[in-house]
Amino acid sequence: MPSSSFLADKVRAVSAKRERRKEARPGELLDAALDLFVEKGFAATRSEEVAARAGVSKGTLFLYFPSKEELFKAVVRENMSGHFPDWNKEFEAFEGSTPDMLRHVMRTWWERIGATRLSGITKLMMSEGSNFPELAAFYQAEVVMPGHELLRRVFRRGVERGEFKPIDIDMAVYTIVAPMIFLMLSKHSSNICMAPSIELDADKYIALQAETLLNGVCSPTGSGA
Amino acid sequence: MPSSSFLADKVRAVSAKRERRKEARPGELLDAALDLFVEKGFAATRSEEVAARAGVSKGTLFLYFPSKEELFKAVVRENMSGHFPDWNKEFEAFEGSTPDMLRHVMRTWWERIGATRLSGITKLMMSEGSNFPELAAFYQAEVVMPGHELLRRVFRRGVERGEFKPIDIDMAVYTIVAPMIFLMLSKHSSNICMAPSIELDADKYIALQAETLLNGVCSPTGSGA
Amino acid sequence: MPSSSFLADKVRAVSAKRERRKEARPGELLDAALDLFVEKGFAATRSEEVAARAGVSKGTLFLYFPSKEELFKAVVRENMSGHFPDWNKEFEAFEGSTPDMLRHVMRTWWERIGATRLSGITKLMMSEGSNFPELAAFYQAEVVMPGHELLRRVFRRGVERGEFKPIDIDMAVYTIVAPMIFLMLSKHSSNICMAPSIELDADKYIALQAETLLNGVCSPTGSGA
Amino acid sequence: MPSSSFLADKVRAVSAKRERRKEARPGELLDAALDLFVEKGFAATRSEEVAARAGVSKGTLFLYFPSKEELFKAVVRENMSGHFPDWNKEFEAFEGSTPDMLRHVMRTWWERIGATRLSGITKLMMSEGSNFPELAAFYQAEVVMPGHELLRRVFRRGVERGEFKPIDIDMAVYTIVAPMIFLMLSKHSSNICMAPSIELDADKYIALQAETLLNGVCSPTGSGA
DNA sequence: AATGAATGAGCCTTCATTCAT
DNA sequence: AATGAATGAAGGCTCATTCAT
Numbered sequence: 040m041p042s043s044s045f046l047a048d049k050v051r052a053v054s055a056k057r058e059r060r061k062e063a064r065p066g067e068l069l070d071a072a073l074d075l076f077v078e079k080g081f082a083a084t085r086s087e088e089v090a091a092r093a094g095v096s097k098g099t100l101f102l103y104f105p106s107k108e109e110l111f112k113a114v115v116r117e118n119m120s121g122h123f124p125d126w127n128k129e130f131e132a133f134e135g136s137t138p139d140m141l142r143h144v145m146r147t148w149w150e151r152i153g154a155t156r157l158s159g160i161t162k163l164m165m166s167e168g169s170n171f172p173e174l175a176a177f178y179q180a181e182v183v184m185p186g187h188e189l190l191r192r193v194f195r196r197g198v199e200r201g202e203f204k205p206i207d208i209d210m211a212v213y214t215i216v217a218p219m220i221f222l223m224l225s226k227h228s229s230n231i232c233m234a235p236s237i238e239l240d241a242d243k244y245i246a247l248q249a250e251t252l253l254n255g256v257c258s259p260t261g262s263g264a
Numbered sequence: 265m266p267s268s269s270f271l272a273d274k275v276r277a278v279s280a281k282r283e284r285r286k287e288a289r290p291g292e293l294l295d296a297a298l299d300l301f302v303e304k305g306f307a308a309t310r311s312e313e314v315a316a317r318a319g320v321s322k323g324t325l326f327l328y329f330p331s332k333e334e335l336f337k338a339v340v341r342e343n344m345s346g347h348f349p350d351w352n353k354e355f356e357a358f359e360g361s362t363p364d365m366l367r368h369v370m371r372t373w374w375e376r377i378g379a380t381r382l383s384g385i386t387k388l389m390m391s392e393g394s395n396f397p398e399l400a401a402f403y404q405a406e407v408v409m410p411g412h413e414l415l416r417r418v419f420r421r422g423v424e425r426g427e428f429k430p431i432d433i434d435m436a437v438y439t440i441v442a443p444m445i446f447l448m449l450s451k452h453s454s455n456i457c458m459a460p461s462i463e464l465d466a467d468k469y470i471a472l473q474a475e476t477l478l479n480g481v482c483s484p485t486g487s488g489a
Numbered sequence: 490m491p492s493s494s495f496l497a498d499k500v501r502a503v504s505a506k507r508e509r510r511k512e513a514r515p516g517e518l519l520d521a522a523l524d525l526f527v528e529k530g531f532a533a534t535r536s537e538e539v540a541a542r543a544g545v546s547k548g549t550l551f552l553y554f555p556s557k558e559e560l561f562k563a564v565v566r567e568n569m570s571g572h573f574p575d576w577n578k579e580f581e582a583f584e585g586s587t588p589d590m591l592r593h594v595m596r597t598w599w600e601r602i603g604a605t606r607l608s609g610i611t612k613l614m615m616s617e618g619s620n621f622p623e624l625a626a627f628y629q630a631e632v633v634m635p636g637h638e639l640l641r642r643v644f645r646r647g648v649e650r651g652e653f654k655p656i657d658i659d660m661a662v663y664t665i666v667a668p669m670i671f672l673m674l675s676k677h678s679s680n681i682c683m684a685p686s687i688e689l690d691a692d693k694y695i696a697l698q699a700e701t702l703l704n705g706v707c708s709p710t711g712s713g714a
Numbered sequence: 715m716p717s718s719s720f721l722a723d724k725v726r727a728v729s730a731k732r733e734r735r736k737e738a739r740p741g742e743l744l745d746a747a748l749d750l751f752v753e754k755g756f757a758a759t760r761s762e763e764v765a766a767r768a769g770v771s772k773g774t775l776f777l778y779f780p781s782k783e784e785l786f787k788a789v790v791r792e793n794m795s796g797h798f799p800d801w802n803k804e805f806e807a808f809e810g811s812t813p814d815m816l817r818h819v820m821r822t823w824w825e826r827i828g829a830t831r832l833s834g835i836t837k838l839m840m841s842e843g844s845n846f847p848e849l850a851a852f853y854q855a856e857v858v859m860p861g862h863e864l865l866r867r868v869f870r871r872g873v874e875r876g877e878f879k880p881i882d883i884d885m886a887v888y889t890i891v892a893p894m895i896f897l898m899l900s901k902h903s904s905n906i907c908m909a910p911s912i913e914l915d916a917d918k919y920i921a922l923q924a925e926t927l928l929n930g931v932c933s934p935t936g937s938g939a
Numbered sequence: 940a941a942t943g944a945a946t947g948a949g950c951c952t953t954c955a956t957t958c959a960t
Numbered sequence: 961a962a963t964g965a966a967t968g969a970a971g972g973c974t975c976a977t978t979c980a981t
Contacts, residue, residue: 528844529844529845530841530842530845532755532757532758533757533842533845612840612841613841614903615837615841615899615902615903616755616837616838616840616841616842616903617755617841618903619753619754619902619903620754620755620758667896667900668896670896670899670900671892671893671895671896674840674895674896674899675892677840
């Protein structure tokens with residue numbers, strides 16, 4: 040899970056120590072909601088259960104979030120889309136080679152999203168997105184597009200610095216996204232796609248995918264691999 | 265979509281002209297159900313809507329299938345699990361090299377399942393399986409296990425004929441299953457995992473995965489790749 | 490079960506031997522219906538099951554009886570109310586003493602109704618009568634009132650012949666009816682009112698009730714007991 | 715009707731004025747449910763109607779009782795089985811002769827159950843028990859068995875104190891239960907078992923049954939009658 | 940006369956959301 | 961701010977009855 044909480048940060052500024060409980064409410068609700076959305080999906084998660092897991096009453100949930108859909112959006116903002124400004128800055132400041140940057144991006148993605156509960160959100164959107172068009176549009180706009188844009192910037196940097204060949208950038212983005220998504224889905228559906236006993240080694244898989252990709256995009260004189 | 269209908273075949277034998285309506289019912293219902301399950305998922309598909317799409321009333325659906333869960337199972341049987349006997353025979357009769365057989369299996373899988381509405385069933389099970397344990401168990405027993413067994417037989421053949429190295433067969437099976445599942449999911453969630461404009465070229469992707477796999481499993485003297 | 494079938498009698502008059510099957514329909518349906526009404530009650534008996542037990546289709550049932558209520562009425566007519574003319578004649582012809590007649594009435598009631606499936610109809614009416622007012626009214630008019638009238642005639646005979654004291658006849662009728670009903674209910678509800686192992690000896694109980702009653706109503710010079 | 719309410723008692727302890735509504739709910743619902751179960755039977759009572767009679771909406775009923783069956787069980791517990799501890803104590807403290815105790819038990823039974831709406835529950839179980847096996851088992855365990863045990867204790871006391879002959883106690887219990895059940899059923903079906911104008915005098919009937927029974931079980935030197 | 944496919948009103952139960960306290 | 965009682969629309973399933981063949 041990402042280290043800081045947006046909503047909580049705002050509230051915390053106004054708070055004193057003894058009131059920690061009250062101000063923690065939204066954060067506790069978001070945390071409980073994330074757990075349950077990941078565990079059961081959007082439709083099958085009951086508002087009351089979210090409230091109960093956060094230790095508050097049903098009414099309180101609706102005090103902070105006007106609907107289940109808004110609760111979901113807040114979960115996504117808190118844990119994913121809200122972090123893009125930071126992530127963008129972080130990668131703008133990257134100083135190494137672009138192949139190294141690409142490796143770093145993929146590892147970071149796995150650490151912050153793939154390996155955490157958040158991978159369940161990706162799975163959820165792929166499964167239930169079509170039943171909740173507004174959520175799908177929100178997720179597309181606030182997560183998918185910024186994420187792809189971040190990746191595009193990496194490839195553009197590589198091309199501009201002469202490290203990458205003049206590739207089709209959208210296609211290249213997809214070549215990263217596809218195996219990452221695949222890895223995240225595997226985590227949440229091992230009973231359907233593989234023998235229960237087998238667990239994929241994500242780090243190796245990612246490293247392999249990265250090198251395969253770099254092999255294809257690096258210019259002959261580049262510092263890839 | 266598979267070419268012949270099990271239920272319909274049985275009923276058809278008894279039919280006359282004026283009864284075309286009656287005997288077509290189960291097939292029409294299964295067809296409507298498949299459409300809706302794929303479009304909306306299991307929980308979000310309403311019985312009445314299935315009936316309406318098949319042109320009958322709510323009650324009629326329950327005349328043929330005693331519950332929504334049984335309807336789903338019938339859809340799976342009709343379109344997937346019911347075909348394993350044929351598919352098994354088909355592959356037992358395969359006469360080419362095992363690498364070619366593997367390529368053939370993957371292409372066939374894509375043609376008969378992945379590229380059709382049926383890929384939606386796989387997606388459905390991955391997203392809703394945990395909310396409907398009985399369905400999950402049914403799907404696991406009637407689709408996942410026979411499918412894996414079919415693949416295992418291919419690998420065993422390769423090993424026995426000296427075309428493949430003495431590999432970990434379960435792991436090898438998974439190496440096929442994983443990208444196929446990913447491809448199927450992508451079809452149903454293209455807006456989530458990639459830019460809306462980009463469509464994955466399934467055939468190329470499958471071919472690539474096949475060659476990558478063969479590269480790893482073929483014995484040095486084998487005819488792979 | 491009473492020996493002859495009214496409906497069947499009418500139909501039989503027109504019938505030939507080889508058509509026995511067709512003409513037996515109504516009787517078979519009534520027989521199946523009686524079984525099921527007794528076993529499950531009126532509301533819980535499904536039309537289809539009646540038809541199935543009679544070996545015909547659902548539609549055929551409604552061909553003979555326009556509704557479930559009419560089917561029930563037909564069952565009652567066939568097995569109970571329809572026999573009152575005969576029973577009345579039978580008792581008008583009785584030649585012994587009135588105390589003997591009373592004993593005979595009670596024994597006969599038990600043999601023909603109480604000891605047979607028909608006691609279940611009495612239980613059914615007591616349980617479900619209030620939910621089906623039309624059936625209750627029908628039963629009241631066609632069974633209860635004629636039955637009470639038959640008993641009243643016995644008491645009137647006793648009084649007129651000087652065998653009985655000038656008693657309150659309605660009250661006397663009730664003194665017979667109560668234990669008979671009680672006995673019939675016991676048969677169908679042994680799990681509720683008594684230990685499953687204990688079974689009441691109906692004949693002794695009836696004899697006892699008869700003598701107790703006669704003890705109270707016989708005039709001092711009467712030939713009771 | 716029993717004098718105090720179990721559920722209500724517990725809730726009342728926590729209550730304030732404005733909450734009178736809330737705490738009264740379970741009691742109101744149980745009361746409405748008892749009315750309707752007695753009036754229409756279990757199957758024919760619609761959840762919504764229970765709610766409406768209690769002045770709440772359909773959903774509210776399920777807030778307090780998770781299903782119609784549980785509602786019924788709660789009605790039985792509140793009004794019948796929940797009182798056995800008190801009743802047992804009450805009779806353990808009885809100090810008179812055992813024949814008097816038996817007369818008292820029967821009168822009390824009539825006052826607290828037979829003469830109240832609760833006799834309708836007995837009727838309901840006799841008619842619908844076989845259609846709802848779980849309810850039947852519950853009633854058997856929580857009402858029938860404790861009730862019979864109470865009666866058995868009375869007879870054992872009589873035998874131990876030398877007031878009764880060494881009788882078959884199970885048989886004796888049945889000799890009490892049977893006429894009580896009959897009386898209760900009569901109340902709810904007077905149009906079936908007797909002329910509408912005649913109403914059975916329960917007290918006299920009970921007294922008569924008691925003396926008849928005592929006549930049979932009292933030891934020659936006993937203080938019966 | 941017989942069939943059995945088809946209907947649709949009716950009932951239990953769930954759950955997101957509201958609102959008086 | 962917090963509660964949790966209350967609501968009511970929605971959905972799965974049943975079954976008496978109809979009707980085309």
